[in-house]
Amino acid sequence: MTLRSRLLPYLLLAPSVAFLAALFLVPLVQTISLSFMEEGAPSLANYSRMVSDINFGPAVRNTFLLVLTVVPIQIVMALAMAMMLQKLPRGRDLVLWIWTIPLGISDLAAGLVWLAILQDRGYLNSALYGLGLIEGPTAWLTYETPVALFVGVVVAEVWRATAIVLVILVAGLQLIPKEYKEAAEVFGARPWTIFRHITLPLLKPSLQTALILRTVLAFEVFAVVYAIGGTNFPVLVGEAYNWQRNYQNTGVAAAYAMLIVVISLAATVVFLWALRTKPEQQP
Amino acid sequence: MNVLRRTVYIAGIVALCAWVLVPIYFIALGAFGGRIGVFRWPKSIWPGDASLAAMQLFLQVEGVGQAMVNSIIAAAITMALSIALGAPAGYALARFTFPGQNAYRLLILLTRAFPLAILALPLTVAFIRIGLYDTAFGVALIHTALALPFAALVSASLFQAIPRELEEAAWVFGCTRFQAFTKVVLPLALPGIAATAIFAFVISWNEVFAASVLTVRNRTLTAYLLTVLAESPLHFRFAGGFLLIVPSIVFIFAVRKYLFAMWGIANR
Numbered sequence: 178m179t180l181r182s183r184l185l186p187y188l189l190l191a192p193s194v195a196f197l198a199a200l201f202l203v204p205l206v207q208t209i210s211l212s213f214m215e216e217g218a219p220s221l222a223n224y225s226r227m228v229s230d231i232n233f234g235p236a237v238r239n240t241f242l243l244v245l246t247v248v249p250i251q252i253v254m255a256l257a258m259a260m261m262l263q264k265l266p267r268g269r270d271l272v273l274w275i276w277t278i279p280l281g282i283s284d285l286a287a288g289l290v291w292l293a294i295l296q297d298r299g300y301l302n303s304a305l306y307g308l309g310l311i312e313g314p315t316a317w318l319t320y321e322t323p324v325a326l327f328v329g330v331v332v333a334e335v336w337r338a339t340a341i342v343l344v345i346l347v348a349g350l351q352l353i354p355k356e357y358k359e360a361a362e363v364f365g366a367r368p369w370t371i372f373r374h375i376t377l378p379l380l381k382p383s384l385q386t387a388l389i390l391r392t393v394l395a396f397e398v399f400a401v402v403y404a405i406g407g408t409n410f411p412v413l414v415g416e417a418y419n420w421q422r423n424y425q426n427t428g429v430a431a432a433y434a435m436l437i438v439v440i441s442l443a444a445t446v447v448f449l450w451a452l453r454t455k456p457e458q459q460p
Numbered sequence: 461m462n463v464l465r466r467t468v469y470i471a472g473i474v475a476l477c478a479w480v481l482v483p484i485y486f487i488a489l490g491a492f493g494g495r496i497g498v499f500r501w502p503k504s505i506w507p508g509d510a511s512l513a514a515m516q517l518f519l520q521v522e523g524v525g526q527a528m529v530n531s532i533i534a535a536a537i538t539m540a541l542s543i544a545l546g547a548p549a550g551y552a553l554a555r556f557t558f559p560g561q562n563a564y565r566l567l568i569l570l571t572r573a574f575p576l577a578i579l580a581l582p583l584t585v586a587f588i589r590i591g592l593y594d595t596a597f598g599v600a601l602i603h604t605a606l607a608l609p610f611a612a613l614v615s616a617s618l619f620q621a622i623p624r625e626l627e628e629a630a631w632v633f634g635c636t637r638f639q640a641f642t643k644v645v646l647p648l649a650l651p652g653i654a655a656t657a658i659f660a661f662v663i664s665w666n667e668v669f670a671a672s673v674l675t676v677r678n679r680t681l682t683a684y685l686l687t688v689l690a691e692s693p694l695h696f697r698f699a700g701g702f703l704l705i706v707p708s709i710v711f712i713f714a715v716r717k718y719l720f721a722m723w724g725i726a727n728r
Contacts, residue, residue, distance in 0.1 A: 182637075189552035190564055193545040193612060200579070200605040201571055207582030261473060274716050275477045278484070281708030283666030285682050289701025290483045293490040296694060300486050303502035314501055336483060348720045389573065397575045400668040400686060404697070407690060414669060417578065421673055422687075427581055434578040445573040 208438075211431035223428040227436070230429075232419075236411040242327065243412070244395040247334045251391060252384070254335065255342035259350055260372070273347075280340040287337035288404025292318075295329045295405065320409040330410065333401050338394065342387045349383025350376070385452040392444045396437055413437050484705060490698030491515060498695040518699035527684035528703070530596045531665055534680055537600035538664035539657045542607040543615075547653060550615025551641075555624070568609040576606050580670035587674060594676050602670045607660035614659075618652040619645065655718035658711050665707060 215222040227233055258276060265272060279287070294300045297314040305311045317325040353376065361371045399414035408415075417433035420426045489507055490498065494514030518524060553561065580602050584593060592598035622645055630640035671683040679687065685700040692700075712719075 186552040186556040186558045189548040193549040193608060194564065194567070196545050196608060197567060197571065197605065200601055201576070204579035204582045205574070208579060211582055258476060261469070264469070265473065270716070272473060272477060274713060275480055277716070277719060278480055278709055278712055281662050281712040282705050283668065283682060285668050285685060286701045286704035289697050290487040293487045293698050294483060298499060298501045298503065300503050300505070306502045336479070344719055351720065393573060393575055397577065397669070403686060403689060414578070417581070418669060418672065421581060427585065431581050434581055437575050437578055441575055442573060
């Protein structure tokens with residue numbers, strides 16, 4: 178091999194490495210230092226301001242509640258949808274396209290979509306009125322109705338982001354060799370047994386990816402919440418946004434960002450460990 | 461029994477399709493219904509008040525047009541940058557084995573475990589200093605950081621799928637490595653790369669947090685909608701939401717063939 182061809186891969190990688198260094202590694206270090214700085218000196222002031230803020234407790238609680246509710250629902254729903262697709266004899270492409278449409282829809286737009294349904298004079302209330310369950314326009318999305326507001330945000334998030342889980346799982350299912358299933362069928366295994374003992378274990382890498390991706394993104398939840406509930410439902414990223422845009426305090430915003438990063442990373446490590454596949458288990 | 465199960469199965473599929481489509485239909489009604497439509501009670505599921513006038517009115521509101529232009533510019537730059545930087549990296553990953561390869565993959569993996577948009581916070585300071593604050597280009601830079609790892613992984617899988625022998629045959633016939641790439645590999649990879657580019661576009665088009673933090677007057681459509689959310693009337697919000705959705709649906713339709721090939725390998 179000549180020197181030139183040995184250098185070639187590095188030349189090809191260099192631009193993207195330089196870019197990621199400038200826009201990922203450097204800002205990351207800066208966020209860390211911003212969060213630990215107060216007027217040029219190292220300090221924990223930003224963190225103590227963050228923790229003592231009135232919205233901090235609710236924001237942590239709401240964000241965790243959302244992630245812990247939304248992500249499991251999405252995994253179960255996407256699994257069910259992926260299995261349904263496998264059995265579909267005709268029209269598979271059409272159904273798949275419809276189910277993946279939300280993949281391209283932003284969280285802000287999804288929030289607005291569900292606002293149209295859940296607002297006082299929206300379609301949900303019209304339906305409830307038609308059924309005789311409510312007397313007239315009813316507000317669901319205020320701070321006085323925290324449970325309804327929470328359910329609204331969950332529904333919007335499930336509606337929007339289940340598609341990405343579905344795509345990852347369907348792609349994973351395609352990688353599972355048919356022979357395993359056929360062999361199990363020969364030995365008389367029922368569909369449920371096949372699913373539990375063959376499909377699910379072999380799908381572990383895809384489930385891991387889906388869980389990591391979704392959990393990281395779910396901790397970033399913010400625009401959906403803003404669109405549906407305004408400031409009635411504080412979440413972590415929303416608070417980071419508030420401190421940056423409305424209070425012009427990058428330090429506290431950076432402290433929130435660090436908190437989110439640490440939580441996301443912890444979740445990633447947990448999923449990497451809990452769903453690790455030993456080499457001998459791979460098909 | 462079998463008929464019953466089959467009916468339940470089909471009903472489930474139809475219900476899940478409706479679950480996706482019906483809300484989009486409702487926001488379309490909201491977008492085209494205008495002020496009167498928003499206040500109608502009880503709502504009808506038929507497009508009674510719908511007219512183009514409501515949407516036209518929204519588009520004439522000060523700032524909306526400019527915000528759309530900014531969104532398109534930022535997304536177009538994101539698309540170009542993430543392909544220009546990501547595709548060569550993908551080619552290197554697909555065709556060479558070299559020390560440091562795993563370090564690069566780790567870097568990419570890291571970016572995916574981070575909430576990247578959050579990193580826009582320190583960048584506001586840096587961008588103000590170098591004059592990139594409040595520009596579509598500045599927004600595009602951080603959006604590229606979001607889309608680039610994805611573009612690199614996907615193009616690596618695209619290039620891997622093209623047999624190395626084709627390239628070697630071209631070399632035998634006297635092509636240089638570069639010529640072989642542009643004449644043999646690139647045409648085969650182009651549709652997949654186009655799909656990746658469209659994905660980068662959608663990532664940028666939809667991103668809210670970084671765009672809102674990095675702009676004041678030159679907002680993208682998402683940032684614009686977010687900042688006027690609290691004070692704008694409902695029909696205005698619905699029109700904005702609908703406008704955000706339309707390109708996404710078209711784009712997902714355009715890349716549907718590549719959706720699974722892309723994610724199937726990109727998530728490994």
